[in-house]
Amino acid sequence: MFRTSSVSRAAVRPSGAARSWPRALLVAALLTPMLSAQDSQDATVKELLRQLQVEREARLSLERRLAALESRLGAPDSDELERRLQGLVAPGDLEAAPPRAPGSPAFYNPAIGVFMDARIDAGNFDSRLGEDTDDFSLREIELDLRLPLAPFAEGVAIIALENEGGAFETVVEEGYANLDVGTLLDVDVDTTAKLGRFRPMFGRNNALHLHDGLQTNLPLAMRNLVGEEGLVGEGLALRQPLWSNAGQAASLDVAIVNGSLLAGHGSPLDASAEDAGTELTSDGEILVARASHYTELDERGLSDLEFGVSRLGRLAPDAVQTEAGAEIETTYWDFDVTWRSRDAEHGVGSWLVQAETVRAQLDDDGAGLVGEDRESGWWVTVQRQVSPSVYVGLLYSESDVLASDAEQDSIQPYVSWYADEFFRVRGAIEHLTQDGHGTAESFADANRLLLQFTWNFGAHQPHPYWVNR
Numbered sequence: 001m002f003r004t005s006s007v008s009r010a011a012v013r014p015s016g017a018a019r020s021w022p023r024a025l026l027v028a029a030l031l032t033p034m035l036s037a038q039d040s041q042d043a044t045v046k047e048l049l050r051q052l053q054v055e056r057e058a059r060l061s062l063e064r065r066l067a068a069l070e071s072r073l074g075a076p077d078s079d080e081l082e083r084r085l086q087g088l089v090a091p092g093d094l095e096a097a098p099p100r101a102p103g104s105p106a107f108y109n110p111a112i113g114v115f116m117d118a119r120i121d122a123g124n125f126d127s128r129l130g131e132d133t134d135d136f137s138l139r140e141i142e143l144d145l146r147l148p149l150a151p152f153a154e155g156v157a158i159i160a161l162e163n164e165g166g167a168f169e170t171v172v173e174e175g176y177a178n179l180d181v182g183t184l185l186d187v188d189v190d191t192t193a194k195l196g197r198f199r200p201m202f203g204r205n206n207a208l209h210l211h212d213g214l215q216t217n218l219p220l221a222m223r224n225l226v227g228e229e230g231l232v233g234e235g236l237a238l239r240q241p242l243w244s245n246a247g248q249a250a251s252l253d254v255a256i257v258n259g260s261l262l263a264g265h266g267s268p269l270d271a272s273a274e275d276a277g278t279e280l281t282s283d284g285e286i287l288v289a290r291a292s293h294y295t296e297l298d299e300r301g302l303s304d305l306e307f308g309v310s311r312l313g314r315l316a317p318d319a320v321q322t323e324a325g326a327e328i329e330t331t332y333w334d335f336d337v338t339w340r341s342r343d344a345e346h347g348v349g350s351w352l353v354q355a356e357t358v359r360a361q362l363d364d365d366g367a368g369l370v371g372e373d374r375e376s377g378w379w380v381t382v383q384r385q386v387s388p389s390v391y392v393g394l395l396y397s398e399s400d401v402l403a404s405d406a407e408q409d410s411i412q413p414y415v416s417w418y419a420d421e422f423f424r425v426r427g428a429i430e431h432l433t434q435d436g437h438g439t440a441e442s443f444a445d446a447n448r449l450l451l452q453f454t455w456n457f458g459a460h461q462p463h464p465y466w467v468n469r
Contacts, residue, residue: 114142115144116141116456118139118452118454119139120452121133122448125430125447128432139162152183155178159171160173179193200233200257204306204354214354220398233260233288239252240252248295255288255289260282262280269328272369282320291309306338308337329362332358334356349386352381359376371403382394395413395414406436408435424452425451429450
């Protein structure tokens, strides 16, 4: 058996250095591809950053050139733009282009408001005056439509459904065009006009609809001498401001309307003609005019005063006549004053005083309607706003009765409560006496309770300036 010596075994065993070389070669083989990939990625990133910088410099250069060009050329005016646009269109295309659609606001929907007015009347006025009013009634429904027609015109249509003994009758309460004469004619004037059917400015109350009034009904003198619902006529009305400065303003209203203003249904002359068994006709015109002056009484504009004088008269003898041809001469005068005082702009605690007098000079040329007479009446209203939504007031009125020697006077306290902008409740008690000058027409015990409910929805016009809403 042979034995190998220790020396020979040591000679053949590899040294430590000899053993590390294969490991180093293996690690190098593994790392070389990884290092090569990293170098490639770094080169790619550097190249992308270089290209981005080149593009950025190019964009900045273009922006500088564009700014320099714009500064030299300047912005083109409208004529130059129009010329350039025409250059882009073939010559025959402009003539063949269809016309533009009309741009009038009348192609849009009108502002629509609906007003409803209901009343409870309980008392003995019906037996004393022969009125059929002791009941509950939805007195009226009004449909108010308004729309700008042009820069110089606005169209207004107010259609009313009036309760006539339980049956509703449709009438055109008002229908007119509001015209700005200065804009229409391209002249420097402040004149405005109404053309159509409207309420002319006669006194301070005639222009108001029933739902806009301070009381449930018009004052006694208006009802007796002018009509239960005032005067409504067809024609042309002009309003001309006379001056305005230092808290003062004056204006003149003039209207030329058909004679049916006094001879139409619901007018006091029509009622007299019905009692006489005849009818009235109209072939002429009536002139209605009012001059007014408004003054602010303090520097804050919280107290003001307005005076007005109105006249109504025929322009032609046949403006109002009977079927038989008897001409009725009619001349009306009206004087009104309105005073208002407030402690603050919101109006709480405000006072309002309105007074008005009407005088009628009539001559029926022996037709037996109104005779040859002068009738007159007056009234005064005192109103206090006690809270943002509550008003209390007192109305007193005295009046002659047309075609009669009787004289009446009425006192009426009332309260108005605005639940909100769209619903109002008003209560009143009216006491009426009549002096028949020794005849059986005298009485002193006519009383009635009035409750009015007024509501509206949709667009509506502002309240009269003396109502602090």
